[in-house]
Amino acid sequence: MNTKINFAGIEMKNPVTVASGTFGYGREYSNFFDLSKLGGIITKGTSLKPKAGNKPSRVCETASGMLNSIGLQNPGVEYFANNDLPFLKEFDTAIIVNACGSSIDEYVELCKILNTLDIDGVELNLSCPNVKEGCMAFGNTYDGVKQVTSKVRKVLDKPLIVKLTPNVTDIASIAKAVEDGGADAVSLINTLLGMKIDIDKRKPVLANNTGGLSGPAIKPVAVRMVYQVSQAVNIPILGMGGIVSGDDAIEFMLAGANAISIGAGNFINPYTSVKTVVEIENYMKKHKIDDINDIVGTVQMN
Amino acid sequence: MTELLLAELINKQQLKSDIFKFSVKAPNIVKNAKPGNFIEIRVSEQVEPFLRRPISIYNLDKENGILEFIFQVKGKGTEILSKAEIGAQIDIVGPLGNGTFKYESYQNIAILGGGIGIFPLYELAKSAKNDGKNVNIYIGFRNKDLVMLESEFKEISNKLVLTTDDGSYSQKGFAIDYLEKDINNGKIDAIFSCGPLPMLKAVQKLAIEKNIPCQLSLEEKMACGLGVCLGCAVKTAKSTIENPEYWHVCKGGPVFNAKDIDIS
Numbered sequence: 001m002n003t004k005i006n007f008a009g010i011e012m013k014n015p016v017t018v019a020s021g022t023f024g025y026g027r028e029y030s031n032f033f034d035l036s037k038l039g040g041i042i043t044k045g046t047s048l049k050p051k052a053g054n055k056p057s058r059v060c061e062t063a064s065g066m067l068n069s070i071g072l073q074n075p076g077v078e079y080f081a082n083n084d085l086p087f088l089k090e091f092d093t094a095i096i097v098n099a100c101g102s103s104i105d106e107y108v109e110l111c112k113i114l115n116t117l118d119i120d121g122v123e124l125n126l127s128c129p130n131v132k133e134g135c136m137a138f139g140n141t142y143d144g145v146k147q148v149t150s151k152v153r154k155v156l157d158k159p160l161i162v163k164l165t166p167n168v169t170d171i172a173s174i175a176k177a178v179e180d181g182g183a184d185a186v187s188l189i190n191t192l193l194g195m196k197i198d199i200d201k202r203k204p205v206l207a208n209n210t211g212g213l214s215g216p217a218i219k220p221v222a223v224r225m226v227y228q229v230s231q232a233v234n235i236p237i238l239g240m241g242g243i244v245s246g247d248d249a250i251e252f253m254l255a256g257a258n259a260i261s262i263g264a265g266n267f268i269n270p271y272t273s274v275k276t277v278v279e280i281e282n283y284m285k286k287h288k289i290d291d292i293n294d295i296v297g298t299v300q301m302n
Numbered sequence: 303m304t305e306l307l308l309a310e311l312i313n314k315q316q317l318k319s320d321i322f323k324f325s326v327k328a329p330n331i332v333k334n335a336k337p338g339n340f341i342e343i344r345v346s347e348q349v350e351p352f353l354r355r356p357i358s359i360y361n362l363d364k365e366n367g368i369l370e371f372i373f374q375v376k377g378k379g380t381e382i383l384s385k386a387e388i389g390a391q392i393d394i395v396g397p398l399g400n401g402t403f404k405y406e407s408y409q410n411i412a413i414l415g416g417g418i419g420i421f422p423l424y425e426l427a428k429s430a431k432n433d434g435k436n437v438n439i440y441i442g443f444r445n446k447d448l449v450m451l452e453s454e455f456k457e458i459s460n461k462l463v464l465t466t467d468d469g470s471y472s473q474k475g476f477a478i479d480y481l482e483k484d485i486n487n488g489k490i491d492a493i494f495s496c497g498p499l500p501m502l503k504a505v506q507k508l509a510i511e512k513n514i515p516c517q518l519s520l521e522e523k524m525a526c527g528l529g530v531c532l533g534c535a536v537k538t539a540k541s542t543i544e545n546p547e548y549w550h551v552c553k554g555g556p557v558f559n560a561k562d563i564d565i566s
Contacts, residue, residue, distance in 0.1 A: 055535070
């Protein structure tokens with residue numbers, strides 16, 4: 001039985017990765033299990049300079065999910081390279097850095113630095129809904145996405161994945177911009193912009209008023225978008241959005257995802273990602289599937 | 303070391319209509335936890351409610367490996383938890399938090415608590431008393447109906463002041479005012495506190511004015527409890543509008559030095 005995949009040039013022992021912002025830089029979860037069991041780790045969104053993040057309250061519970069407005073708090077790429085990367089390198093798993101910036105120049109500068117580091121790939125974050133500049137500001141038009149992607153492509157030799165926001169009218173056209181910009185893969189979905197109101201205070205619960213919705217509540221939206229994107233582009237897809245089990249992961253792969261990420265699912269159970277690896281294998285045994293790559297995109301539409 | 307555990311519920315006590323005390327078998331957590339640590343509980347195997355609920359530790363029974371926590375029913379999650387029956391397996395991650403109460407270097411300590419904020423102070427008081435400290439406890443409640451755990455706190459203190467805001471039971475007024483009198487009489491080396499935000503702000507101000515070391519246990523909405531999601535941010539004292547700086551209740555706290563944080 002083969003669970004190995006080659007995702008946009010990145011060798012992974014299985015298709016299970018952990019989503020940016022839900023796994024830090026791995027340290028906390030390494031107390032629970034051997035990180036080498038994962039196909040890959042996508043780091044917390046990392047910027048050129050440290051970012052303080054947004055005012056609290058930053059998170060709240062919603063129906064079968066949660067809202068967050070962290071605001072990309074991170075220690076900056078230099079700190080990452082000196083302190084977190086050496087730790088991550090102790091494990092046999094692909095390391096993909098989620099890169100965020102507030103201008104095209106910043107994305108380019110950051111990716112020049114990332115190109116020199118011993119990492120397996122870069123996930124370009126064009127989709128954070130919680131910061132005023134950059135990210136989603138570039139991520140919601142074909143031209144914006146293509147422009148950033150192609151400029152980063154010129155300075156980055158490593159596999160380039162671009163992460164899409166679902167907060168757009170036509171996700172397929174945005175994915176096409178990623179492909180046309182020269183990226184190696186696309187990942188989706190980031191969180192859906194949402195809001196929760198405290199009815200006693202008549203104020204939004206989050207200090208930033210709005211936040212990104214994640215968790216099982218968004219899974220059907222994510223599966224639909226992965227399918228649509230799979231019909232529009234020829235580059236591999238990293239699918240995510242509410243996955244908490246092997247069954248969920250298989251659903252994304254049938255829809256067209258070559259690999260998947262566990263996001264908010266890490267919060268409710270520290271073992272969700274490794275449990276998903278085992279459950280995928282169980283599905284393969286049950287359905288007599290020799291190679292996990294064989295199921296990608298095999299959903300038979302009505 | 304933090305672990306995920308299915309802990310058997312061996313005793314359950316209803317202290318008030320909406321307040322429950324649970325005793326669970328959790329020998330490793332009990333062994334590893336320090337006063338001020340907390341746990342996170344998943345109340346459903348399903349994804350609704352979704353997130354774990356952070357709950358403070360009330361008592362660590364080291365001899366029997368029993369962990370006790372007290373919680374108020376505030377929403378759907380704690381309501382489901384309150385209905386767990388004896389023998390149930392409670393899904394716990396813990397102990398959590400790196401910032402714990404550090405009383406070792408002080409002899410005369412003051413413990414100030416308000417309302418449901420008194421729960422994490424019990425293990426602190428008990429440990430300090432066992433270590434031979436002079437433990438002065440000041441706990442306040444809004445009124446007589448809300449008073450709880452009086453005899454428990456009395457037993458582990460050298461002095462207990464219990465107040466109600468309206469004077470319907472014991473001393474009238476705010477617990478912090480009684481603490482201030484003892485500070486003025488030079489009887490207090492350090493303050494440890496947990497309770498509603500206005501009380502924490504008042505004790506922070508008092509401690510800084512009187513130049514007395516003070517440690518506060520904070521609460522903030524959180525998801526992971528592990529320092530990963532960065533949800534439970536608290537502003538540092540150095541933080542400015544131009545250069546904001548945040549720590550996290552789950553990772554740096556939940557207990558912080560009062561002078562290091564901005565809770566205004």
